[in-house]
Amino acid sequence: MNGPQRSRIRVPESLAQTIDPASTDGDSRPLALLLDFDGTLVEIGETPDAVALSAAMAETLADAARRLDGRIAVVSGRSLEQLHRLLPGALAGGVVAASHGQELSVDGAVQAPRPTRLFADLAFEAALHFEDFPGIVIEEKSFGLGVHYRLMPQLRDRAEQWARTQAASHGLIVQQGDMVFELRPGGSDKGDAVRHIMTLDRFRGSAPVFIGDDLTDIPAFEAARALGGTAISVGSRTADHANERIDSVEGVRRRIAALVA
Helix, strand or coil, X not given: CCCCCCCCEECCHHHHHHCCCCCCCCCCCCEEEEECCECCCECCCCCCCCCCCCHHHHHHHHHHHHHCCCCEEEECXXXXXXXXXXXXXXXXXXXXXXXXXXXXXXXXXXXXXCCCCHHHHHHHHHHHHCCCCCCCEEEEECCEEEEECCCCHHHXXXXXXXXXXXXXXXXXXXXXXXXXXXXXXCCCCHHHHHHHHCCCCCCCCCEEEEEECCHXXXXXXXXXXXXXXXXXXXXXXXXXXXXXXXXXXXXXHHHHHHHHC
């Protein structure tokens, strides 16, 4: 990892708005904000569709986009179609990296490889395989497939075994997340997405701050810190890889407001 190593600190949410928002160890560069979605901007839902951005968060994000002159991006494992539906216009029409970096939308212009039928076919196979286990939720994406077991945690091993079998058969990787096993192509992760976003004109020369909560965010943390930026973990799951820790989605909202004040 390039750049100075920073010690990890836990930020009490009650003090979130008292921290100097422009300071990253004396860095004078303008701020760029890169954000995970699930567990960061919205609470984790029982199913992928059971989430919604709060009005307060939407207002805070729109204000941040204005104050940062568009240097704000969402970096998520969700598909681009899902994110465009779930995000407010101020973000959906800006910079969105979806499917762990497989899809990138910049001001409405989309960069992505041509989708195949693989994940639609796998979704069909998964539905048949788990038809006697309604607690397993299958999430089909353009460039991935999620096998969620949040509703029936006791089915974790079954979900993992199926995912790993399919990965071996189709040359995919298995990404473990928060009560989900995701099948996706290799060759791209959230760290790659962060590095690419930081080469865009509006982000060039700025200091990245990445906020995320899950194992898939660790490459993005590492990329942000290697670029001299800051990683902020939501909760304890990824805190050992971050500079700071925040404990809730509402804490994230307050931290964003403080960063751009």
